[in-house]
Amino acid sequence: MTEEEARLQRTYYTIPIGPTHPSLKEPLQFSFDLEGERVVDVEIKPGWNHRGLEVLGMKRNPLQTLYLAERLCGICSVSHLITFSRAVENALGIAVPPRAEYIRVIIAELERIHSHILWAGVAAHELGFDTLLHLTWRVREQVMDILELLTGNRVNYALVTIGGVRRDITREQEPLVRQALRYYKDLLEMLVDAFLHDPTIELRTRDVGVLSYKDALELMAVGPTARASGVKKDIRVDQPYLAYPALELEPITPDLFRPEVHGDVYDKIIVRLLEVEQSIGLIEQALEKMPEGEIGRATKEEMTELLVQIKKREGEGIGRHEAPRGELFHYIRFQRDSEIPILWKVKCPTYSNLMSYRPMFQGAQIADIPIIIACIDPCIACMDRVIVRRDGREETWQIAQLLAKSWEKTRRLKG
Amino acid sequence: MILAQIIEQLFKKPATNKFPVKYMPKSVSAFLKSGRPIVPPVPTPPRFRGKLIYHREKCVGCEQCGRVCPANVIQFVPQEKKVRFYLARCTFCGQCTDICPADAIEMSNEFLLADYNKYSKNLVLE
Numbered sequence: 001m002t003e004e005e006a007r008l009q010r011t012y013y014t015i016p017i018g019p020t021h022p023s024l025k026e027p028l029q030f031s032f033d034l035e036g037e038r039v040v041d042v043e044i045k046p047g048w049n050h051r052g053l054e055v056l057g058m059k060r061n062p063l064q065t066l067y068l069a070e071r072l073c074g075i076c077s078v079s080h081l082i083t084f085s086r087a088v089e090n091a092l093g094i095a096v097p098p099r100a101e102y103i104r105v106i107i108a109e110l111e112r113i114h115s116h117i118l119w120a121g122v123a124a125h126e127l128g129f130d131t132l133l134h135l136t137w138r139v140r141e142q143v144m145d146i147l148e149l150l151t152g153n154r155v156n157y158a159l160v161t162i163g164g165v166r167r168d169i170t171r172e173q174e175p176l177v178r179q180a181l182r183y184y185k186d187l188l189e190m191l192v193d194a195f196l197h198d199p200t201i202e203l204r205t206r207d208v209g210v211l212s213y214k215d216a217l218e219l220m221a222v223g224p225t226a227r228a229s230g231v232k233k234d235i236r237v238d239q240p241y242l243a244y245p246a247l248e249l250e251p252i253t254p255d256l257f258r259p260e261v262h263g264d265v266y267d268k269i270i271v272r273l274l275e276v277e278q279s280i281g282l283i284e285q286a287l288e289k290m291p292e293g294e295i296g297r298a299t300k301e302e303m304t305e306l307l308v309q310i311k312k313r314e315g316e317g318i319g320r321h322e323a324p325r326g327e328l329f330h331y332i333r334f335q336r337d338s339e340i341p342i343l344w345k346v347k348c349p350t351y352s353n354l355m356s357y358r359p360m361f362q363g364a365q366i367a368d369i370p371i372i373i374a375c376i377d378p379c380i381a382c383m384d385r386v387i388v389r390r391d392g393r394e395e396t397w398q399i400a401q402l403l404a405k406s407w408e409k410t411r412r413l414k415g
Numbered sequence: 416m417i418l419a420q421i422i423e424q425l426f427k428k429p430a431t432n433k434f435p436v437k438y439m440p441k442s443v444s445a446f447l448k449s450g451r452p453i454v455p456p457v458p459t460p461p462r463f464r465g466k467l468i469y470h471r472e473k474c475v476g477c478e479q480c481g482r483v484c485p486a487n488v489i490q491f492v493p494q495e496k497k498v499r500f501y502l503a504r505c506t507f508c509g510q511c512t513d514i515c516p517a518d519a520i521e522m523s524n525e526f527l528l529a530d531y532n533k534y535s536k537n538l539v540l541e
Protein backbone atom coordinates (compact mmCIF):
# COMPACT_ATOMS: atom_id res chain seq x y z
CA MET A 1 0.00 0.00 0.00
CA THR A 2 1.48 3.32 -0.97
CA GLU A 3 1.44 6.30 1.30
CA GLU A 4 -1.27 7.96 -0.81
CA GLU A 5 -3.57 4.95 -0.46
CA ALA A 6 -2.98 4.85 3.28
CA ARG A 7 -3.94 8.49 3.52
CA LEU A 8 -7.17 7.89 1.62
CA GLN A 9 -8.05 4.88 3.71
CA ARG A 10 -7.75 6.49 7.09
CA THR A 11 -10.99 6.97 8.94
CA TYR A 12 -10.03 9.82 11.24
CA TYR A 13 -10.28 13.50 10.46
CA THR A 14 -8.30 16.47 11.66
CA ILE A 15 -9.41 19.50 13.66
CA PRO A 16 -7.14 22.46 14.17
CA ILE A 17 -7.16 24.32 17.49
CA GLY A 18 -5.36 27.61 17.75
CA PRO A 19 -3.18 29.65 17.33
CA THR A 20 -5.87 31.74 19.02
CA HIS A 21 -8.63 29.85 20.74
CA PRO A 22 -10.80 30.51 23.81
CA SER A 23 -9.28 27.59 25.69
CA LEU A 24 -5.72 28.79 25.08
CA LYS A 25 -4.25 31.57 27.18
CA GLU A 26 -1.41 32.09 24.75
CA PRO A 27 -1.01 31.31 21.03
CA LEU A 28 -0.04 27.74 20.17
CA GLN A 29 -1.33 25.72 17.25
CA PHE A 30 -2.59 22.17 17.67
CA SER A 31 -3.86 19.85 15.00
CA PHE A 32 -5.71 16.84 16.38
CA ASP A 33 -6.33 13.60 14.47
CA LEU A 34 -9.65 12.28 15.70
CA GLU A 35 -11.42 8.96 15.52
CA GLY A 36 -14.92 9.81 16.69
CA GLU A 37 -14.45 11.48 20.05
CA ARG A 38 -10.99 10.03 20.66
CA VAL A 39 -7.72 11.78 19.91
CA VAL A 40 -5.44 9.51 17.89
CA ASP A 41 -2.51 11.82 17.40
CA VAL A 42 -1.56 15.44 17.78
CA GLU A 43 0.69 17.80 15.91
CA ILE A 44 1.94 20.89 17.75
CA LYS A 45 3.21 23.99 16.03
CA PRO A 46 4.75 26.66 18.23
CA GLY A 47 6.16 29.94 16.97
CA TRP A 48 3.24 32.37 17.16
CA ASN A 49 4.53 34.40 20.04
CA HIS A 50 8.12 35.01 19.02
CA ARG A 51 9.36 38.41 20.20
CA GLY A 52 13.09 38.29 19.48
CA LEU A 53 14.11 39.14 23.03
CA GLU A 54 17.43 37.31 22.75
CA VAL A 55 18.47 39.55 19.85
CA LEU A 56 17.56 42.62 21.90
CA GLY A 57 19.69 41.22 24.72
CA MET A 58 22.66 41.02 22.35
CA LYS A 59 22.38 44.76 21.70
CA ARG A 60 22.59 46.10 25.26
CA ASN A 61 24.70 45.63 28.36
CA PRO A 62 23.73 43.05 31.01
CA LEU A 63 22.42 45.66 33.44
CA GLN A 64 19.91 46.73 30.79
CA THR A 65 19.14 43.16 29.76
CA LEU A 66 18.39 42.13 33.36
CA TYR A 67 14.93 43.66 33.38
CA LEU A 68 14.35 42.69 29.77
CA ALA A 69 15.04 39.07 30.77
CA GLU A 70 12.49 39.49 33.53
CA ARG A 71 9.88 40.30 30.91
CA LEU A 72 10.30 36.97 29.12
CA CYS A 73 7.45 35.76 31.29
CA GLY A 74 4.87 37.61 33.32
CA ILE A 75 4.39 34.87 35.90
CA CYS A 76 7.82 33.37 36.53
CA SER A 77 9.63 36.67 36.04
CA VAL A 78 12.01 36.48 38.99
CA SER A 79 13.06 32.99 37.88
CA HIS A 80 14.37 34.45 34.62
CA LEU A 81 16.05 37.24 36.55
CA ILE A 82 17.78 34.86 38.98
CA THR A 83 18.87 32.55 36.16
CA PHE A 84 20.19 35.40 34.02
CA SER A 85 22.08 36.91 36.97
CA ARG A 86 23.55 33.53 37.82
CA ALA A 87 24.70 33.06 34.22
CA VAL A 88 26.43 36.45 34.24
CA GLU A 89 27.93 35.80 37.69
CA ASN A 90 29.16 32.43 36.45
CA ALA A 91 30.73 34.00 33.34
CA LEU A 92 32.47 36.81 35.21
CA GLY A 93 33.22 35.02 38.49
CA ILE A 94 31.24 37.34 40.76
CA ALA A 95 30.48 36.16 44.29
CA VAL A 96 27.07 36.76 45.87
CA PRO A 97 26.82 37.58 49.60
CA PRO A 98 24.95 34.92 51.67
CA ARG A 99 22.15 37.25 52.75
CA ALA A 100 21.39 38.10 49.13
CA GLU A 101 21.14 34.37 48.33
CA TYR A 102 18.56 33.93 51.09
CA ILE A 103 16.55 36.91 49.85
CA ARG A 104 16.60 35.44 46.33
CA VAL A 105 15.27 32.14 47.70
CA ILE A 106 12.47 33.91 49.58
CA ILE A 107 11.34 35.86 46.50
CA ALA A 108 11.60 32.76 44.27
CA GLU A 109 9.46 30.72 46.65
CA LEU A 110 6.89 33.51 47.06
CA GLU A 111 6.66 33.53 43.29
CA ARG A 112 6.16 29.77 43.24
CA ILE A 113 3.22 30.15 45.63
CA HIS A 114 1.57 32.77 43.42
CA SER A 115 2.27 30.85 40.21
CA HIS A 116 0.86 27.56 41.50
CA ILE A 117 -2.25 29.21 42.94
CA LEU A 118 -2.76 30.99 39.63
CA TRP A 119 -2.43 27.68 37.81
CA ALA A 120 -4.93 26.03 40.15
CA GLY A 121 -7.42 28.76 39.28
CA VAL A 122 -6.84 28.30 35.55
CA ALA A 123 -7.28 24.54 35.89
CA ALA A 124 -10.57 25.04 37.74
CA HIS A 125 -11.72 27.42 35.00
CA GLU A 126 -10.86 24.90 32.26
CA LEU A 127 -13.01 22.34 34.07
CA GLY A 128 -15.89 24.81 34.26
CA PHE A 129 -15.59 25.37 38.02
CA ASP A 130 -15.50 29.16 38.00
CA THR A 131 -16.37 29.57 41.69
CA LEU A 132 -13.05 27.96 42.53
CA LEU A 133 -11.27 30.16 39.97
CA HIS A 134 -12.50 33.31 41.68
CA LEU A 135 -11.73 31.92 45.12
CA THR A 136 -8.13 30.95 44.27
CA TRP A 137 -7.44 34.22 42.53
CA ARG A 138 -8.81 36.17 45.48
CA VAL A 139 -6.49 34.39 47.91
CA ARG A 140 -3.58 34.94 45.51
CA GLU A 141 -3.80 38.69 46.15
CA GLN A 142 -2.17 38.26 49.58
CA VAL A 143 1.11 37.00 48.13
CA MET A 144 1.03 39.67 45.41
CA ASP A 145 0.71 42.33 48.14
CA ILE A 146 3.68 40.86 50.01
CA LEU A 147 5.76 40.88 46.83
CA GLU A 148 4.78 44.51 46.23
CA LEU A 149 5.74 45.37 49.80
CA LEU A 150 9.15 43.67 49.54
CA THR A 151 10.10 44.83 46.05
CA GLY A 152 8.03 47.88 45.12
CA ASN A 153 6.36 46.24 42.12
CA ARG A 154 3.39 43.86 41.95
CA VAL A 155 4.73 41.90 38.98
CA ASN A 156 8.20 42.11 37.39
CA TYR A 157 9.77 42.96 40.71
CA ALA A 158 13.21 44.17 39.49
CA LEU A 159 14.71 43.04 42.78
CA VAL A 160 17.63 40.84 41.78
CA THR A 161 20.73 42.36 40.23
CA ILE A 162 24.07 40.95 39.12
CA GLY A 163 26.00 40.08 42.28
CA GLY A 164 23.17 40.43 44.78
CA VAL A 165 19.78 41.95 45.37
CA ARG A 166 18.70 45.59 45.41
CA ARG A 167 16.48 45.71 48.47
CA ASP A 168 16.87 44.16 51.89
CA ILE A 169 14.09 42.52 53.88
CA THR A 170 13.84 44.82 56.90
CA ARG A 171 12.85 43.93 60.46
CA GLU A 172 9.47 45.63 59.99
CA GLN A 173 8.69 43.58 56.88
CA GLU A 174 9.49 40.17 58.40
CA PRO A 175 6.36 39.87 60.60
CA LEU A 176 4.18 40.80 57.62
CA VAL A 177 5.73 38.02 55.53
CA ARG A 178 5.19 35.55 58.40
CA GLN A 179 1.58 36.71 58.70
CA ALA A 180 0.99 36.03 55.00
CA LEU A 181 2.56 32.57 55.37
CA ARG A 182 0.23 31.77 58.26
CA TYR A 183 -2.72 32.89 56.09
CA TYR A 184 -1.72 30.41 53.38
CA LYS A 185 -1.09 27.63 55.88
CA ASP A 186 -4.64 27.95 57.20
CA LEU A 187 -5.97 28.25 53.69
CA LEU A 188 -4.19 25.23 52.26
CA GLU A 189 -6.46 22.77 54.01
CA MET A 190 -9.43 24.45 52.36
CA LEU A 191 -7.74 24.41 48.93
CA VAL A 192 -6.79 20.73 49.23
CA ASP A 193 -10.36 19.95 50.24
CA ALA A 194 -11.82 22.00 47.39
CA PHE A 195 -9.56 20.49 44.73
CA LEU A 196 -8.71 16.97 45.79
CA HIS A 197 -11.85 15.85 47.58
CA ASP A 198 -14.28 17.27 45.06
CA PRO A 199 -16.08 14.44 43.19
CA THR A 200 -16.47 16.48 39.96
CA ILE A 201 -12.79 17.40 39.77
CA GLU A 202 -11.86 13.77 40.48
CA LEU A 203 -14.13 12.57 37.65
CA ARG A 204 -12.70 15.06 35.19
CA THR A 205 -9.01 14.66 36.04
CA ARG A 206 -8.43 11.06 37.15
CA ASP A 207 -6.81 8.96 34.41
CA VAL A 208 -6.94 11.92 32.03
CA GLY A 209 -3.76 13.12 30.35
CA VAL A 210 -1.64 10.30 31.68
CA LEU A 211 2.12 10.66 31.35
CA SER A 212 3.78 7.42 32.44
CA TYR A 213 7.02 7.31 34.43
CA LYS A 214 8.84 5.88 31.39
CA ASP A 215 7.50 8.56 29.02
CA ALA A 216 8.36 11.32 31.47
CA LEU A 217 11.95 10.06 31.62
CA GLU A 218 12.28 9.49 27.87
CA LEU A 219 10.72 12.80 26.83
CA MET A 220 12.75 14.75 29.40
CA ALA A 221 9.79 16.33 31.13
CA VAL A 222 10.78 18.80 33.84
CA GLY A 223 9.26 20.38 36.91
CA PRO A 224 5.83 19.48 38.28
CA THR A 225 4.99 17.66 35.01
CA ALA A 226 7.81 15.17 35.62
CA ARG A 227 7.31 14.98 39.37
CA ALA A 228 3.61 14.18 38.90
CA SER A 229 4.72 11.08 36.99
CA GLY A 230 6.88 9.99 39.90
CA VAL A 231 10.23 11.23 38.57
CA LYS A 232 12.11 12.73 41.49
CA LYS A 233 13.65 15.58 39.55
CA ASP A 234 14.27 18.99 41.04
CA ILE A 235 17.26 21.24 40.38
CA ARG A 236 17.00 22.60 43.92
CA VAL A 237 17.82 19.11 45.21
CA ASP A 238 19.86 17.59 42.37
CA GLN A 239 22.30 20.47 41.96
CA PRO A 240 21.69 22.77 44.92
CA TYR A 241 22.38 26.46 44.38
CA LEU A 242 21.66 29.78 46.14
CA ALA A 243 20.76 29.02 49.77
CA TYR A 244 18.95 25.75 48.97
CA PRO A 245 21.73 23.45 50.31
CA ALA A 246 21.10 24.85 53.80
CA LEU A 247 17.35 24.23 53.65
CA GLU A 248 15.47 20.98 54.12
CA LEU A 249 13.77 20.05 50.90
CA GLU A 250 12.58 16.91 49.11
CA PRO A 251 11.16 16.63 45.58
CA ILE A 252 7.36 16.39 45.84
CA THR A 253 5.76 13.40 44.14
CA PRO A 254 2.07 12.43 44.29
CA ASP A 255 2.76 9.29 46.37
CA LEU A 256 2.98 11.59 49.38
CA PHE A 257 -0.78 12.06 49.07
CA ARG A 258 -2.20 8.87 47.57
CA PRO A 259 -0.71 5.37 47.50
CA GLU A 260 0.27 4.98 43.84
CA VAL A 261 1.43 7.34 41.12
CA HIS A 262 -0.74 7.60 38.00
CA GLY A 263 0.78 10.58 36.22
CA ASP A 264 -2.64 12.02 35.37
CA VAL A 265 -3.93 15.59 35.72
CA TYR A 266 -5.13 14.83 39.27
CA ASP A 267 -1.53 14.02 40.22
CA LYS A 268 -0.39 17.31 38.74
CA ILE A 269 -2.88 19.14 40.97
CA ILE A 270 -1.56 17.21 43.99
CA VAL A 271 2.05 18.08 43.21
CA ARG A 272 1.34 21.79 42.74
CA LEU A 273 -0.75 22.12 45.89
CA LEU A 274 1.84 20.25 47.97
CA GLU A 275 4.55 22.46 46.50
CA VAL A 276 2.72 25.52 47.81
CA GLU A 277 3.02 23.96 51.26
CA GLN A 278 6.68 23.16 50.64
CA SER A 279 7.39 26.75 49.56
CA ILE A 280 5.78 28.09 52.75
CA GLY A 281 8.11 25.84 54.77
CA LEU A 282 11.14 26.92 52.74
CA ILE A 283 10.43 30.62 53.28
CA GLU A 284 10.02 30.02 57.03
CA GLN A 285 13.34 28.18 57.15
CA ALA A 286 15.04 30.88 55.09
CA LEU A 287 13.72 33.63 57.40
CA GLU A 288 15.06 31.67 60.40
CA LYS A 289 18.51 31.00 58.97
CA MET A 290 19.07 34.27 57.09
CA PRO A 291 22.41 35.76 58.20
CA GLU A 292 22.99 39.48 58.71
CA GLY A 293 25.26 41.37 56.38
CA GLU A 294 25.75 42.70 52.88
CA ILE A 295 23.15 42.29 50.14
CA GLY A 296 25.36 42.91 47.12
CA ARG A 297 25.59 45.47 44.40
CA ALA A 298 23.07 48.26 44.81
CA THR A 299 25.08 51.46 45.21
CA LYS A 300 26.10 53.71 42.34
CA GLU A 301 29.82 53.03 42.73
CA GLU A 302 29.25 49.29 42.55
CA MET A 303 27.01 49.52 39.49
CA THR A 304 29.55 51.64 37.62
CA GLU A 305 32.35 49.29 38.71
CA LEU A 306 30.37 46.30 37.43
CA LEU A 307 30.01 47.83 33.95
CA VAL A 308 33.78 48.44 33.86
CA GLN A 309 34.44 44.84 34.95
CA ILE A 310 32.14 43.43 32.25
CA LYS A 311 34.00 45.40 29.62
CA LYS A 312 37.38 44.11 30.80
CA ARG A 313 36.65 40.41 31.07
CA GLU A 314 35.54 37.68 28.70
CA GLY A 315 34.00 34.29 29.28
CA GLU A 316 30.87 32.21 29.11
CA GLY A 317 28.49 31.10 31.80
CA ILE A 318 25.31 29.19 32.49
CA GLY A 319 22.56 29.65 35.02
CA ARG A 320 19.97 27.08 36.08
CA HIS A 321 16.98 27.49 38.32
CA GLU A 322 13.91 25.49 39.26
CA ALA A 323 11.19 27.84 38.03
CA PRO A 324 7.55 27.09 39.02
CA ARG A 325 7.17 25.24 35.70
CA GLY A 326 10.46 23.33 35.77
CA GLU A 327 14.09 23.74 34.93
CA LEU A 328 15.09 27.05 33.41
CA PHE A 329 18.40 27.53 31.65
CA HIS A 330 20.29 30.62 30.48
CA TYR A 331 23.58 30.73 28.59
CA ILE A 332 25.62 33.89 28.06
CA ARG A 333 28.95 34.67 26.44
CA PHE A 334 31.03 37.84 26.67
CA GLN A 335 33.94 39.02 24.57
CA ARG A 336 36.77 41.29 25.56
CA ASP A 337 36.44 45.09 25.17
CA SER A 338 32.68 44.99 24.96
CA GLU A 339 30.05 45.17 27.65
CA ILE A 340 27.48 43.67 25.29
CA PRO A 341 27.19 39.86 25.27
CA ILE A 342 27.74 38.19 21.89
CA LEU A 343 25.41 35.31 22.72
CA TRP A 344 22.45 34.86 25.02
CA LYS A 345 20.31 31.73 24.89
CA VAL A 346 17.26 30.87 26.96
CA LYS A 347 15.70 27.45 27.35
CA CYS A 348 12.37 27.50 29.10
CA PRO A 349 10.59 24.70 30.98
CA THR A 350 7.63 24.70 28.57
CA TYR A 351 9.99 23.87 25.72
CA SER A 352 11.12 20.74 27.58
CA ASN A 353 7.57 19.80 28.49
CA LEU A 354 6.04 20.30 25.05
CA MET A 355 6.98 16.80 23.86
CA SER A 356 5.07 15.20 26.71
CA TYR A 357 1.81 16.51 25.20
CA ARG A 358 1.77 13.65 22.67
CA PRO A 359 1.42 10.68 25.05
CA MET A 360 -0.91 12.74 27.22
CA PHE A 361 -3.32 13.40 24.36
CA GLN A 362 -3.42 9.85 22.99
CA GLY A 363 -6.80 8.37 23.78
CA ALA A 364 -8.18 11.55 25.32
CA GLN A 365 -11.61 12.95 24.48
CA ILE A 366 -12.16 16.28 22.75
CA ALA A 367 -13.63 17.75 25.93
CA ASP A 368 -10.44 16.89 27.82
CA ILE A 369 -8.25 18.87 25.44
CA PRO A 370 -8.37 22.21 27.37
CA ILE A 371 -7.42 20.72 30.73
CA ILE A 372 -4.62 18.65 29.19
CA ILE A 373 -3.27 21.73 27.45
CA ALA A 374 -3.39 23.59 30.76
CA CYS A 375 -1.93 20.77 32.86
CA ILE A 376 1.73 21.36 32.02
CA ASP A 377 1.18 25.07 32.82
CA PRO A 378 2.40 26.15 29.40
CA CYS A 379 4.08 29.52 29.04
CA ILE A 380 4.29 30.15 25.33
CA ALA A 381 5.76 33.64 25.60
CA CYS A 382 8.76 32.09 27.35
CA MET A 383 9.11 29.29 24.90
CA ASP A 384 8.96 30.67 21.36
CA ARG A 385 12.60 30.98 20.44
CA VAL A 386 13.30 29.68 16.92
CA ILE A 387 11.45 30.98 13.90
CA VAL A 388 12.75 31.79 10.45
CA ARG A 389 11.26 34.51 8.27
CA ARG A 390 12.66 34.98 4.81
CA ASP A 391 11.20 36.82 1.79
CA GLY A 392 7.88 37.18 3.59
CA ARG A 393 7.63 33.42 3.89
CA GLU A 394 7.75 31.63 7.19
CA GLU A 395 9.49 28.32 7.75
CA THR A 396 9.65 26.37 10.94
CA TRP A 397 12.71 24.23 10.79
CA GLN A 398 12.61 20.51 11.21
CA ILE A 399 15.42 18.57 12.85
CA ALA A 400 16.98 17.53 9.52
CA GLN A 401 17.33 21.15 8.37
CA LEU A 402 18.73 22.17 11.74
CA LEU A 403 21.24 19.32 11.58
CA ALA A 404 22.25 20.30 8.05
CA LYS A 405 22.77 23.88 9.27
CA SER A 406 24.82 22.61 12.19
CA TRP A 407 27.04 20.49 9.95
CA GLU A 408 27.45 23.39 7.56
CA LYS A 409 28.61 25.59 10.43
CA THR A 410 31.13 22.98 11.58
CA ARG A 411 32.53 22.82 8.05
CA ARG A 412 32.64 26.60 7.82
CA LEU A 413 34.47 26.93 11.13
CA LYS A 414 36.98 24.27 10.09
CA GLY A 415 37.62 26.42 7.05
CA MET B 416 -16.01 23.51 52.96
CA ILE B 417 -16.15 25.56 49.78
CA LEU B 418 -19.91 25.88 50.26
CA ALA B 419 -19.28 27.55 53.63
CA GLN B 420 -16.93 29.97 51.90
CA ILE B 421 -19.54 30.84 49.29
CA ILE B 422 -22.25 31.48 51.89
CA GLU B 423 -19.84 33.55 53.97
CA GLN B 424 -18.97 35.59 50.90
CA LEU B 425 -22.66 36.44 50.35
CA PHE B 426 -22.61 38.63 53.47
CA LYS B 427 -19.08 40.00 53.08
CA LYS B 428 -17.86 43.01 51.15
CA PRO B 429 -16.48 42.01 47.73
CA ALA B 430 -12.68 41.77 47.58
CA THR B 431 -12.55 43.98 44.48
CA ASN B 432 -11.96 47.69 45.01
CA LYS B 433 -14.46 49.47 42.75
CA PHE B 434 -11.93 51.88 41.29
CA PRO B 435 -12.55 54.51 39.91
CA VAL B 436 -16.37 54.23 40.13
CA LYS B 437 -18.79 51.49 41.05
CA TYR B 438 -20.50 51.38 37.67
CA MET B 439 -19.14 52.32 34.28
CA PRO B 440 -20.42 55.85 33.48
CA LYS B 441 -22.20 56.42 30.16
CA SER B 442 -19.51 58.85 29.08
CA VAL B 443 -16.11 58.70 30.75
CA SER B 444 -14.97 62.15 29.67
CA ALA B 445 -18.27 63.72 30.81
CA PHE B 446 -17.83 62.00 34.18
CA LEU B 447 -14.26 63.26 34.57
CA LYS B 448 -15.31 66.83 33.66
CA SER B 449 -18.16 66.77 36.17
CA GLY B 450 -15.65 66.51 39.03
CA ARG B 451 -17.70 64.01 40.99
CA PRO B 452 -15.67 62.07 43.62
CA ILE B 453 -14.02 58.79 42.58
CA VAL B 454 -13.45 55.69 44.69
CA PRO B 455 -9.79 55.94 45.83
CA PRO B 456 -7.34 53.28 44.57
CA VAL B 457 -5.74 50.69 46.87
CA PRO B 458 -2.98 52.49 48.84
CA THR B 459 0.60 51.82 47.73
CA PRO B 460 3.19 50.40 50.14
CA PRO B 461 6.25 52.45 51.20
CA ARG B 462 9.11 52.51 48.67
CA PHE B 463 6.66 51.84 45.85
CA ARG B 464 8.11 52.15 42.35
CA GLY B 465 5.93 54.71 40.62
CA LYS B 466 6.30 57.61 38.21
CA LEU B 467 9.78 59.15 38.07
CA ILE B 468 10.53 62.58 39.51
CA TYR B 469 13.37 64.55 37.89
CA HIS B 470 15.21 67.28 39.82
CA ARG B 471 16.56 69.22 36.89
CA GLU B 472 18.73 71.59 38.90
CA LYS B 473 20.62 68.70 40.55
CA CYS B 474 21.39 66.91 37.26
CA VAL B 475 25.05 67.05 36.23
CA GLY B 476 24.53 65.55 32.75
CA CYS B 477 26.77 62.49 33.23
CA GLU B 478 24.55 60.21 31.07
CA GLN B 479 24.92 57.27 33.51
CA CYS B 480 21.15 56.76 33.71
CA GLY B 481 20.93 56.19 29.96
CA ARG B 482 23.54 53.44 30.19
CA VAL B 483 21.44 51.31 32.55
CA CYS B 484 17.91 52.04 31.32
CA PRO B 485 16.49 48.86 29.75
CA ALA B 486 13.81 50.64 27.73
CA ASN B 487 15.64 53.66 26.27
CA VAL B 488 13.43 56.05 28.22
CA ILE B 489 16.19 58.60 28.68
CA GLN B 490 17.31 60.96 25.93
CA PHE B 491 20.34 63.19 26.43
CA VAL B 492 19.97 66.81 25.35
CA PRO B 493 23.55 67.90 24.55
CA GLN B 494 22.79 71.66 24.24
CA GLU B 495 21.62 71.87 27.84
CA LYS B 496 23.56 68.90 29.29
CA LYS B 497 20.33 67.59 30.80
CA VAL B 498 18.15 64.56 30.07
CA ARG B 499 14.58 64.06 28.92
CA PHE B 500 12.38 61.13 30.02
CA TYR B 501 9.74 59.54 27.79
CA LEU B 502 7.73 57.88 30.55
CA ALA B 503 5.40 55.97 28.21
CA ARG B 504 8.24 53.47 27.81
CA CYS B 505 9.32 53.31 31.47
CA THR B 506 9.35 49.82 33.01
CA PHE B 507 9.68 51.05 36.64
CA CYS B 508 12.87 49.10 37.41
CA GLY B 509 14.44 52.11 39.14
CA GLN B 510 18.02 51.51 38.00
CA CYS B 511 18.41 55.17 36.97
CA THR B 512 17.57 56.27 40.53
CA ASP B 513 20.19 53.85 41.88
CA ILE B 514 23.03 54.88 39.59
CA CYS B 515 22.45 58.67 39.56
CA PRO B 516 25.54 60.23 41.26
CA ALA B 517 23.68 63.49 42.04
CA ASP B 518 20.41 61.94 43.32
CA ALA B 519 18.53 63.88 40.67
CA ILE B 520 16.05 61.09 39.94
CA GLU B 521 13.45 59.77 42.39
CA MET B 522 10.45 57.47 42.27
CA SER B 523 7.05 58.64 43.50
CA ASN B 524 3.84 56.91 44.55
CA GLU B 525 1.96 58.04 41.47
CA PHE B 526 0.86 55.27 39.11
CA LEU B 527 -2.14 56.61 37.19
CA LEU B 528 -0.32 57.26 33.95
CA ALA B 529 -2.78 56.13 31.28
CA ASP B 530 -3.04 58.60 28.42
CA TYR B 531 -4.19 58.73 24.80
CA ASN B 532 -1.02 60.49 23.70
CA LYS B 533 2.33 59.00 24.65
CA TYR B 534 4.04 62.40 24.21
CA SER B 535 1.58 64.25 26.43
CA LYS B 536 2.81 66.71 29.05
CA ASN B 537 2.26 64.19 31.83
CA LEU B 538 4.48 61.58 30.17
CA VAL B 539 7.49 63.64 29.07
CA LEU B 540 9.71 64.74 31.96
CA GLU B 541 12.18 67.56 31.45
